[in-house]
């Protein structure tokens with residue numbers, strides 16, 4: 397059975413107002429909406445980080461009841477503007493992504509075994525971090541740090557990746573690279589759910605777009621429908637026109 401991520405009637409006063417959503421794996425879903433719409437609240441609730449009223453399940457299992465380690469194996473979460481707790485080097489940070497898979501996580505902080513090494517190596521390559529692996533996090537640029545934090549999530553090889561504005565501090569090339577890496581994950585059956593502010597990126601790279609406003613889902617569907625010019629006018633209060641062919645659209649304001 398597909399590993400569906402299901403949210404039912406998620407509610408948190410002032411932040412989420414009865415949000416229900418079924419997300420399918422193997423697809424890239426973008427969550428869009430203006431500041432304060434509830435995007436981060438929704439994604440952190442789905443990641444199990446923000447307690448809310450309502451129900452959440454993964455593959456039919458109640459998410460809040462799951463052991464944290466089991467949940468960490470299944471679901472990788474990249475918070476908005478994420479910071480690392482310690483000033484370790486990039487390689488160590490990424491190896492920490494393997495922790496949920498280790499038999500005695502408190503005793504073995506280093507990646508061990510062929511599978512761990514392969515997952516770490518792939519994550520380093522996917523985020524273009526080979527030349528930075530020995531650098532302490534405190535000596536990285538904001539975008540480099542963001543890539544390292546995402547590489548840690550990828551190293552855990554979760555079945556779901558939830559990322560809150562992963563493109564926020566990335567340059568154009570690394571932003572595209574990140575989307576390509578996440579698309580590869582989706583092709584391999586991973587569920588990908590991203591908060592995106594860049595509507596062009598959502599339009600061209602997502603399979604499905606969920607638009608939120610004031611704690612509620614306003615539209616949900618194929619990017620062209622969910623992000624129509626009418627919706628953009630209504631939700632963002634901006635008059636824009638989509639130009640260019642499908643898959644390479646740009647919003648002209």
Ligand SMILES: Nc1ncnc2c1ncn2[C@@H]1O[C@H](COP(=O)(O)OP(=O)(O)OP(=O)(O)O)[C@@H](O)[C@H]1O
Nearest residue numbers: 410411412429430431432433434435436437438476
């Ligand atoms: N810790 C908090 N306590 C109380 N209210 C909060 C808290 N964090 C956010 N909010 C409020 O909840 C609402 C939704 O916030 P949320 O961060 O989910 O929005 P968002 O869509 O992710 O916004 P942005 O695009 O600005 O990141 C906003 O009205 C915000 O002011």
